[in-house]
Amino acid sequence: MKKNIFRILTVAICISQFLFFTSCNQRPKEGIQFILKVDLDKSENRHVVFEKTYSTIVKRLDGLSDFQFEIETEETKGLIKVKVYGRTNFQQLRNYFTSSGKLEFYETYRLSELAAYFKAADASLFPKAKPKVFSASDTLNDQQSLLDIMWANMQALGNNAPNGCVVALVDKKDTLRLNALLRKPEAKAELPKELILRWSARAIGSSAYQLYALRSTGTIGKEAVLDGNVISDAKLEKASGTDFYQIQIHMNAEGTAKWYDITQNNIRRNIAMSFDDKIFCAPNVENKITGGISVISGNFTKEEADRVVKLIQAGVLPVAVKIVNESVILPSLN
Numbered sequence: 001m002k003k004n005i006f007r008i009l010t011v012a013i014c015i016s017q018f019l020f021f022t023s024c025n026q027r028p029k030e031g032i033q034f035i036l037k038v039d040l041d042k043s044e045n046r047h048v049v050f051e052k053t054y055s056t057i058v059k060r061l062d063g064l065s066d067f068q069f070e071i072e073t074e075e076t077k078g079l080i081k082v083k084v085y086g087r088t089n090f091q092q093l094r095n096y097f098t099s100s101g102k103l104e105f106y107e108t109y110r111l112s113e114l115a116a117y118f119k120a121a122d123a124s125l126f127p128k129a130k131p132k133v134f135s136a137s138d139t140l141n142d143q144q145s146l147l148d149i150m151w152a153n154m155q156a157l158g159n160n161a162p163n164g165c166v167v168a169l170v171d172k173k174d175t176l177r178l179n180a181l182l183r184k185p186e187a188k189a190e191l192p193k194e195l196i197l198r199w200s201a202r203a204i205g206s207s208a209y210q211l212y213a214l215r216s217t218g219t220i221g222k223e224a225v226l227d228g229n230v231i232s233d234a235k236l237e238k239a240s241g242t243d244f245y246q247i248q249i250h251m252n253a254e255g256t257a258k259w260y261d262i263t264q265n266n267i268r269r270n271i272a273m274s275f276d277d278k279i280f281c282a283p284n285v286e287n288k289i290t291g292g293i294s295v296i297s298g299n300f301t302k303e304e305a306d307r308v309v310k311l312i313q314a315g316v317l318p319v320a321v322k323i324v325n326e327s328v329i330l331p332s333l334n
Contacts, residue, residue: 031067031085035325036097038078043319050075052318057082059314060096080321083329092307098321101311103228104274105259106214107266108165108282109195114213118167121190122146125181146187149178153208165270165282167197168211175199175209194218201278201298212272212279224274225262230255234312236305239297245305247296249312256292264288275308 036057043049054073057080061069067086073079084093126145150168170178181187182197196214203209216223233250251259262271263285272282273296280298300308 030331031329033327034082036080036321037324039320040078049318056315056317063310099276101316104224105226106224106272108270108272109213109215111167117191121187124186124190146181149174165213166210167213169208172207198279201280214272234309236309245300245302247305251292
């Protein structure tokens, strides 16, 4: 009798443990669903482009470890649906979905080489404007000229500004007006055709952004002298003597050979490193670089540098992707 009671208790305990662990595995899931739209309008081979986009997004998600995800596609509609479960940085995820991941290296102009062109553009845009003495304390308005906006704060860059590739230092609130002026036909007609202007990825101080002058190769679609296709690996590392992080990149044989020539031809000039059409850094080349190893710096936090590393490792999106819907996934039993 006692043996039977003992067996019954043992079975009951096993059943209760099974139900406990089963219920743990069936705890409600909650998260968020992203619906992504892949821009296939200009793609000749829609299937190949869609598959490449899907594969790149999966690689980016696989590189993260703080959440679980499910992914499904509707290729005929150009849609990718991603369900994300767990605690994570959703803004970072949005960047992972939409970032092109495009890494480029550009030769640059010096401000001293472009000053006359910008003055000519300013004269074409504002033919009746009077010469002005620029002051960092000036408040910009719609009546102020191209040079008013571009050069009011340039003294903050110091004496090296004329020899560097930064051609403007502008408060964030004034960047839209400057962009609009530089896009006008009167300004474009006065500026070199090979000139590409791009903003810094981060601000100096609280809100001042630098505008960099890049020199295009002149070949449409291949304006940069080097791109991320030659990168074989990217690694996160601590910047020496600081609390910031940087990214060490390794190039393949083709990239190593090209990088040697590029750096040899640009000694004592800046090479700008662009990611997602923003400039992270533009170091001055002191010597030709052998070995195909370089560093992307930019006062990154560990999280920021890690994000860029993972995007570089996953590769470039072949077309634009945008988030067309986000919705909360309510808890439910599996």
